Amino acid sequence: MSRVLLILNTGSSTIKFALHGEDGQARIAHGLIDGVGRAPRLILHRAGEVQEMHPDFAEDAGTEALIDWLLTVLSDALGPMEVVAAGHRVVHGGREFAAPTQITDAVMAKLRRLCPLAPGHQPYNLAGIEAVARHWPGTRQIACFDTAFHQSRPRVAQLYALPRALSDEGILRYGFHGLSYDHIAGRLPDVLSERLAQGRVIVAHLGSGASLCALQGGKSVETTMGFTALDGLMMGTRCGQIDPGVVLHLMREKAMDADGLERLLGRESGLLGVSGISPDMRDLLASPAPEAAEAVALFVHMILRQIGALSATLGGLDALVFTAGIGEHAPEIRARVMDGLGWFGLVPDAAANQAQDTVISAPESRVVTAVIPTDEEAVILRALLALTP
Ligand SMILES: Nc1ncnc2c1ncn2[C@@H]1O[C@H](COP(=O)(O)OP(=O)(O)O)[C@@H](O)[C@H]1O
Ligand SMILES: CC(=O)OP(=O)(O)O
Ligand SMILES: [Mg+2]
Numbered sequence: 001m002s003r004v005l006l007i008l009n010t011g012s013s014t015i016k017f018a019l020h021g022e023d024g025q026a027r028i029a030h031g032l033i034d035g036v037g038r039a040p041r042l043i044l045h046r047a048g049e050v051q052e053m054h055p056d057f058a059e060d061a062g063t064e065a066l067i068d069w070l071l072t073v074l075s076d077a078l079g080p081m082e083v084v085a086a087g088h089r090v091v092h093g094g095r096e097f098a099a100p101t102q103i104t105d106a107v108m109a110k111l112r113r114l115c116p117l118a119p120g121h122q123p124y125n126l127a128g129i130e131a132v133a134r135h136w137p138g139t140r141q142i143a144c145f146d147t148a149f150h151q152s153r154p155r156v157a158q159l160y161a162l163p164r165a166l167s168d169e170g171i172l173r174y175g176f177h178g179l180s181y182d183h184i185a186g187r188l189p190d191v192l193s194e195r196l197a198q199g200r201v202i203v204a205h206l207g208s209g210a211s212l213c214a215l216q217g218g219k220s221v222e223t224t225m226g227f228t229a230l231d232g233l234m235m236g237t238r239c240g241q242i243d244p245g246v247v248l249h250l251m252r253e254k255a256m257d258a259d260g261l262e263r264l265l266g267r268e269s270g271l272l273g274v275s276g277i278s279p280d281m282r283d284l285l286a287s288p289a290p291e292a293a294e295a296v297a298l299f300v301h302m303i304l305r306q307i308g309a310l311s312a313t314l315g316g317l318d319a320l321v322f323t324a325g326i327g328e329h330a331p332e333i334r335a336r337v338m339d340g341l342g343w344f345g346l347v348p349d350a351a352a353n354q355a356q357d358t359v360i361s362a363p364e365s366r367v368v369t370a371v372i373p374t375d376e377e378a379v380i381l382r383a384l385l386a387l388t389p
Contacts, residue, residue, distance in 0.1 A: 001080045004028060005384060007377045008067070008128040009089040009179075012120050013037075013208035013236060013279070015066060015128075018377040019074065022084055024385045029078060030377070033066055040066055042073060051077075063124040067131045075135070083136040087384035088128050089179055089376055091121040091229065093145030095170050100148075100383035103129055103141040111143065117228055118176075120238075120266055142387050144380045149178030149185075152219040157313070160227075173231075175223035177205045177324075179376040181213045184323055187372050188218065191358060192319055196368060199318035202310050204303065205374065206333065207324035208236040208279065212303070214310040222313045224306050230265055234302045236279035239269035241302070271295045281326045281333065300333065304340040317344060317367050322360075323374040334360065338369060 005024060009016040018030040029046035037060055042053040055061060055069050075081060087100075092114040101107055108126065115122045129141055150158075158172045181203055188197035201215040210233040214222040224232025224241075234240040242265070250256045256264065272279035275295035277287055284292040311317045320341070322334050331353045338348040338361070345366030353360040361369035 001082050002028075002078070003082050003084045004078075005381065006074075006083045006086040006132065007088075007380045007384070008086065008132070009376050009380065010063060010067070010121065010124045010128050011089075011208065015063065015070060016377060017070065017074075018381065019078070019081075020381060024381055029074065033070060036063055036066060042070065044073070044077065046077070064127040064131070067124075067128050068134075071131055071135045083132060083139050085140040085142070085384055085388065086129075086132045086136075087142050087144060087380040088125060088132075089146065089380060090125040090129075090143040091146040091176055092118040092174070093143075093147045094174075095172070097143070097145050098148050098151045100142050100144045100380075100387055102387060103143055107143070117174075119262060121229065142380075142384055144179055144383050146176040146178045147174040149182045150175030150213075150220045150223055153221055153223070157222045171227060173223075173226040175211070175213070175220065176225045176229045177209070177211050177213070177223075178220070179379045180205050180323060180374040181215070181220060181223075183375050183379050184321055184372050185215055185218045188215075188319075188321075191370055191372055192368060196319050200311075200314040200316050201319045201321065202307055202314070202317060203321045203323060204307075204327055204337070205324045206233075206303075206322065206326035206330075209238065210235045210240075210303075210324070210326070212306050212310055214314050216314060222310055224310070233306060234274075234299045235270045236281075237267045237270045237272045239265045239273070241306075271299060274298055281330055285330065285332055296333070300336045300340065303337050307337070307341065311344070319368045319370065320346070321369075322371045328371060328373050331356070334369075334371070341367065 003022040005020045007018040013036055014032045014034045015036060016032040019028045029044060031044040033040050033042045035041055039059050040055060044051045090111060094114050111126060132139060132141060159167055162171060184203050198217050203213045205211050209229055211223055211225045213220050230238050232240050247261060271284060275284055275292045277289060277292050278284060284296050326333055335353055338346055346369060347362040347365040349360055349362045359370050
């Protein structure tokens, strides 16, 4: 029986995973389930081969059922194996969890209490932990938090202008995608230079959830998400920054309750809501519909607005990095963002951008611009090994 380490990263549209040998060295298998909630398919990479599989249950099967299916498929495909330890992405760590933490019943109870703050993620992150415990009882498990990386921000970047008592209670701007930003911050010295890595950098994590992080000295100083992952940029199905007056209006004039608002703002808005076609950037870029074009234009507009805001916080900008599904794979979106930053001295290298090169700005550009693939699983693996007794 092989003894392995399992990494699970449950996002809003994907479940990513990696299996490593017990010492964390060799990656035995990795891949993802994408199209969660729409048309899920599993892409499994192992031994240089890629396999695509589809679950034989309903297409709109919940994330919990897909995680269970994934663990069964992995056990079947790889032969008898024992997961000796598992590391999980957990998006919300609240104020308490500022570092990777070993799962206990008490920790799970605290993490469960944070589910209302990340309804599209936290329940599924915890479902992953429970599924592993069912499949391999007694396995050591750790949680790595999206929020932790942002604890380095100054207090003013964490506050809302709300009465002090509410801030004291934890109604704060937490920020998310921290595992991704942690990975990118670690890659900057190699990809750019030590000098740029220590400078004023904005990382644009553009996936199905999307946010920006302003880094200085490799640490988070500001980010676009807040108390929940609804804030900031426009996303696949989330509205991003919105006047809270809209929420009050919908409650009063349309009698919407919290569940209805959560569905509207979290699952029916963003690229899907504005286009009326799809939450997936690939579909919108391929569509001739004017509504698709408008959704894409708004996506870019909101990114530019927030890059302006974060650059002001940094007092300038030395480098811009694109990452995650859209950031890594959509040259058209990167080109439109770069074109909007000409006033800032950003000079794109159109050919390098189309060719998917790493550096996509011209040598004379004042803002060095790069594409760096994210790897949240690598950050979780590192934490898992560091916490291994
Ligand atoms: N080739 C591509 N062109 C444009 N967009 C893409 C491409 N590949 C993936 N995407 C976008 O990336 C999104 C998924 O990003 P990812 O970071 O993997 O998601 P998650 O938020 O689930 O972690 C998809 O919804 C899709 O919009
Ligand atoms: C926090 C968040 O939005 O994550 P994802 O992009 O994986 O949905
Ligand atoms: Mg993600």
